Amino acid sequence: MEKNSPQSHxxxxxxxxxxxxxxxxxxxxxxxxxxxxxxxxxxxxxxxxKRQTFDCVxxxxxxxxxxxxxxxxxxxxxxxxxxxxxxxxxPGTIHRFDVHTQxxxxxxxxxxxxxxxxxxxxxxxRALKQLPQNLIVYGIEGKSFEAxxxxxLEVEKAVEEVMMRVKQDILNCSPRKYTEYH
Amino acid sequence: xxxxxxxxxxxxxxxxxxxxxxxxxxxTVVDIKFKIFEPPRFFEAxxxxxxxxxxxxxxxxxxxxxxxxxQMSSVHAMEDxxxxxxxxxxxxxxxxxxxxxxxxSHVLHVYMLHAPDFLGYPDAIQMAKDHPDIVQRxxxxxxxxxxxxxxxxxxxxxxxxxxxxGFYKVPTRQELAPVAExxxxxxxxxxxxxxxxxxxxxxxxxxxxxxxxxxxxEEYPFNEGRLVSNKGLDISVHxxxxxxxxxHVQHSxxxxxxxxxxxxxxxxxxxxxxxxxxxxxxxAQETARSVGLSHVCRNPFQSIIIRSVEVLYAxxxxxxxxxxxxxxxxxxLEIQPRVSTGYGCTEAPRGILYHRYRIDDEGVILDAKxxxxxxxxxxxxxxxLWQFIPQHIKLPNDQLTLQCEQAIRNYDPCISCATHFLKxxxxxx
Numbered sequence: 309m310e311k312n313s314p315q316s317h318x319x320x321x322x323x324x325x326x327x328x329x330x331x332x333x334x335x336x337x338x339x340x341x342x343x344x345x346x347x348x349x350x351x352x353x354x355x356x357x358k359r360q361t362f363d364c365v366x367x368x369x370x371x372x373x374x375x376x377x378x379x380x381x382x383x384x385x386x387x388x389x390x391x392x393x394x395x396x397x398x399p400g401t402i403h404r405f406d407v408h409t410q411x412x413x414x415x416x417x418x419x420x421x422x423x424x425x426x427x428x429x430x431x432x433x434r435a436l437k438q439l440p441q442n443l444i445v446y447g448i449e450g451k452s453f454e455a456x457x458x459x460x461l462e463v464e465k466a467v468e469e470v471m472m473r474v475k476q477d478i479l480n481c482s483p484r485k486y487t488e489y490h
Numbered sequence: 491x492x493x494x495x496x497x498x499x500x501x502x503x504x505x506x507x508x509x510x511x512x513x514x515x516x517x518t519v520v521d522i523k524f525k526i527f528e529p530p531r532f533f534e535a536x537x538x539x540x541x542x543x544x545x546x547x548x549x550x551x552x553x554x555x556x557x558x559x560x561q562m563s564s565v566h567a568m569e570d571x572x573x574x575x576x577x578x579x580x581x582x583x584x585x586x587x588x589x590x591x592x593x594x595s596h597v598l599h600v601y602m603l604h605a606p607d608f609l610g611y612p613d614a615i616q617m618a619k620d621h622p623d624i625v626q627r628x629x630x631x632x633x634x635x636x637x638x639x640x641x642x643x644x645x646x647x648x649x650x651x652x653x654x655x656g657f658y659k660v661p662t663r664q665e666l667a668p669v670a671e672x673x674x675x676x677x678x679x680x681x682x683x684x685x686x687x688x689x690x691x692x693x694x695x696x697x698x699x700x701x702x703x704x705x706x707x708e709e710y711p712f713n714e715g716r717l718v719s720n721k722g723l724d725i726s727v728h729x730x731x732x733x734x735x736x737x738h739v740q741h742s743x744x745x746x747x748x749x750x751x752x753x754x755x756x757x758x759x760x761x762x763x764x765x766x767x768x769x770x771x772x773x774a775q776e777t778a779r780s781v782g783l784s785h786v787c788r789n790p791f792q793s794i795i796i797r798s799v800e801v802l803y804a805x806x807x808x809x810x811x812x813x814x815x816x817x818x819x820x821x822x823l824e825i826q827p828r829v830s831t832g833y834g835c836t837e838a839p840r841g842i843l844y845h846r847y848r849i850d851d852e853g854v855i856l857d858a859k860x861x862x863x864x865x866x867x868x869x870x871x872x873x874x875l876w877q878f879i880p881q882h883i884k885l886p887n888d889q890l891t892l893q894c895e896q897a898i899r900n901y902d903p904c905i906s907c908a909t910h911f912l913k914x915x916x917x918x919x
Contacts, residue, residue: 436626
């Protein structure tokens with residue numbers, strides 16, 4: 309199914325449309341630690357998205373415990389994760405992974421307080437054949453992971469772009485069911 | 491002169507990131523540095539000027555793995571400061587939520603982080619390919635702990651229902667019933683976990699440790715007790731600062747805790763077990779004996795079995811608490827702040843977690859001190875490596891590195907408590 313998915317106007321693959329069975333078929337998960345500077349960016353995006361209401365979409369915040377993540381996505385058809393990463397790219401760079409076609413480099417999500425974190429959860433789910441039907445991961449390149457509150461300027465600037473792209477993913481996933489209330 | 495150096499840039503499967511540096515010359519270890527990069531005491535500074543009732547939720551954010559421990563140590567310290575004693579069913583609920591945290595934290599370490607070492611896999615992902623049923627059992631068992639924390643804490647991660655004096659909301663018996671059913675399965679799974687971990691191969695390794703843990707006259711310790719050791723220590727938590735000091739070590743930004751006049755000490759599951767075996771439930775004691783453990787275990791590599799015994803105990807204890815539970819009339823006791831200093835020490839999954847707060851008459855925190863278990867074990871970890879590496883010095887660098895990582899993982903070091911990242915570097919020159 310993945311291989312035949314159409315390309316979106318942004319150049320990345322759409323989440324395939326499929327029959328919606330669950331109350332919240334789309335789950336958005338913001339991951340991070342509020343007290344570790346840019347590590348909070350995933351939470352920040354999630355908090356912004358929570359202020360808008362979407363049909364069929366549940367937005368939650370997690371600290372990045374891999375086992376809890378695996379459990380959280382069991383009841384949804386499409387999952388979108390957002391977390392800070394540190395890969396050496398420019399701070400604020402947005403990486404997007406379609407998990408069914410890409411392996412997640414474990415060191416990419418290294419800036420987590422969890423040894424069993426996002427990348428490990430995804431790869432373990434793959435090994436156990438428990439990957440959700442659709443799983444998109446946004447990694448936002450962080451600049452500072454020091455103890456402290458607040459995003460650095462470069463990362464703050466990426467928040468809106470990530471929100472737009474996540475909303476596009478939601479649209480692609482379920483155009484008829486998607487409604488945004490302002 | 492022949493010298494060699496091993497470099498490992500990243501120590502996987504410990505919580506966080508730090509560094510280990512080992513230098514070997516002529517098959518002799520000449521230097522070991524276990525480094526922690528700690529953004530110095532951010533949270534202690536951050537707490538100053540906050541009110542007493544914010545401490546549980548702020549400190550819970552120090553660690554995503556053991557937030558309950560931080561909440562418990564902080565509420566006990568505050569209640570100590572204000573002369574309040576929480577007892578009865580509220581006290582029982584605190585033990586219950588702690589059971590949940592022990593289950594989730596220990597199971598994560600046993601199955602996902604430590605077991606791959608013993609079975610020869612680089613990680614749990616590779617292990618899952620050959621042993622999917624075992625990994626599935628671990629995930630489900632951990633989930634039981636998560637469910638218990640979520641039910642009592644309001645949510646799994648960074649629970650928000652714990653407050654000074656009790657809880658914001660307490661469950662009914664009916665609300666606890668579904669988790670009791672899961673705990674019955676979990677107790678059986680924990681028993682299987684003890685039997686399974688006992689079949690692993692353990693290096694023959696022991697040292698003359700000073701084990702330090704809480705000891706309570708009637709129960710296996712979670713929230714309360716005196717601080718005792720196998721070398722005669724027996725003090726009130728109030729006296730912690732008179733017996734334990736934190737020393738700054740040049741190679742590490744974190745502070746090394748030492749027992750004054752004695753040096754390193756050992757906290758965590760092994761210490762608790764050795765000092766409180768008689769307080770384990772009959773099932774936990776019986777199971778430990780059935781797999782060949784005595785009432786004392788000095789081999790840190792066998793901590794994986796002891797953690798499993800503690801998971802079994804936590805399931806057993808949680809079921810006992812739920813069976814005897816009656817919903818309390820009020821979810822929390824009234825709190826009246828006063829000028830005081832409060833002390834709290836509880837048993838986090840990894841060992842004793844000490845909090846001390848000085849409070850003014852309006853309940854504002856004037857200063858805070860937090861000593862996590864990992865910083866207390868840090869010197870012991872270094873000492874273990876000084877003993878362990880010479881015994882395996884002839885191994886090739888990559889194998890020696892793996893063995894060192896395993897030796898560090900014996901302590902389930904939660905570097906996210908002591909610091910955010912742990913990078914392990916081993917060098918042989």
